[in-house]
Amino acid sequence: MRVFIGVRLPEVIKEQLVAIQGEVKRASLKGSFTDPDNFHLTIRFIGEMNPEQQSAIEAALTYCTADQVSFLIEPDGLGYFFKKNKWIIWLGIKENNHLHHLYEQLNAALLKGKMILAKEVAFIPHLTLGRGIVLSQEWETLSKVPLPFDQKIPVTALTLFESVRLNGKLVYRPIADFPFNSQASHSASNNQ
Template identity: 35%
Template sequence: MRVFIAIEFEQHIKDYLNKIQKQVMSYSTDGNFSRPENFHLTLKFIGEVQPSFLGSITAAMAQSVHGIKPFKLRLHNLGNFPRGNKMIIWMGVGGELDVLNLLFNQLETSLGSIGIAKDTRGYSPHITLGREVRLAVPFSKVASAVAIDHQQQIIEVHKISLMESKREEGRLMYIPLHRQPLAD
């Protein structure tokens, strides 16, 4: 099984991200764009595991949320990771980033205790809108043309989710396997 830990979004956030994604697509000549139902904020990509290991992961998730109360993030800005003549286009997040980073660090520690390697690159929170995107104009033009409502698009974080990534009928699906509430 291929798994990762993420923050899932309410439908209104997915709908808003889809609206932004469509604007980006209008400036694109090519790309592999995320399906709106798959929008999420990855906390930790784990990769391939045996189903028998899932209990250890969910126990580590429970340990990682100790002392973390629900918090709020907001959609922030468009960004990109260049990949040759293509790029990954993403939406950044703002808000209570100190709490998000604490959650990430505690998750890294608890997963590390069960043998999952820590991320050496550090945490760069982003929501992938499209991969292998080719733009018809410079990215800076797209970023300035796409207006993002920073104040209205609030992501309320009450839980973290263990997700399975798999293909069904050729379509990439992210299926929640376990949802771990934050401490109240």
Template identity: 35%
Template sequence: MKDLLRLFIAINFSDDIKLNLFQLTEILKKNTSRGHFTARENFHLTLAFIGETKDKEHVIEAIDNAVEKGKIHAFQLEFGGFGRFKGRDGDIFWVGVKKHPVLTESNNELIRELKTFEFKVDDKEFKPHLTLGRGIVLKNGYTIKDFEQIIPPMTMTVKEIGLMKSERINGRLVYTEVYHKNLL
């Protein structure tokens, strides 16, 4: 019997980008009274969230079909801007991703292909961002503007997309790539 997997499709970041993001979270940690921060190895950009399924094979087929249609190819990803979603118990802090037609089309095409296999996927407007932390409360005297000013310009070439499995291991959230598709 197949196991139930919690899956999503993502762009995994280079070690340099992960290091930059990790350094930002370390600065943020020093200037917060509380929060839960993304682990260095878990930084990624979600293209499509599938959720729990036993049908990994059809997710892989959807990825292959989307890429082979030619609308998803290698491109330059540029990070830019900062944002937060306000919450009752603290805020979610995130770094933005600049709009790129291939990035938007990647999301659209993956959603279309996943729907052909009857996956229930979110097809709301794609707002790419990467979460630095959740439940964040800044210390008195440290402002959003202080944090915004330290975010460095970052770019990377996206050469592949990955199918990721999400699971808790010993109380820790772990993302493992179970498949990847190279982009031309």
């Protein structure tokens, strides 16, 4: 199973991301846009996980969230990665010491548990709006579009997600939630 660790987003945040995504769609000839149910903040991509590795990942998550305090993150404008003449467009997150510390602590805990992880790339916190996008206008024009985003985003837990295809549709399915200031993990189905 293909997994990653991330942060779930409140519905009000997802609604604002849909509005921002609409601006990107209007500036695009084509692309694959993130389903609103899949909006999340990735903290660490793991890759393929077998059932034996799940307990090590959950132990690392329990350790990292046990003494963690909730905090807020703020959006920071549109950004992109450019691959094979196509764009991955996202909403960036302002520099946040709590978020970077959590990322570092999680990486250390996973490595201590001898987890074989996907290749690590630079941690650039972002909320993906779409992939494989072909723009119909210059990036500079799109990047100046005013964003209807006025809320800070609460980070109160980490979630272990599974990435699956169901009926041809990509779905990021929560496996388990790990609330901050809690010693025990809780089944994702109990927290939806």
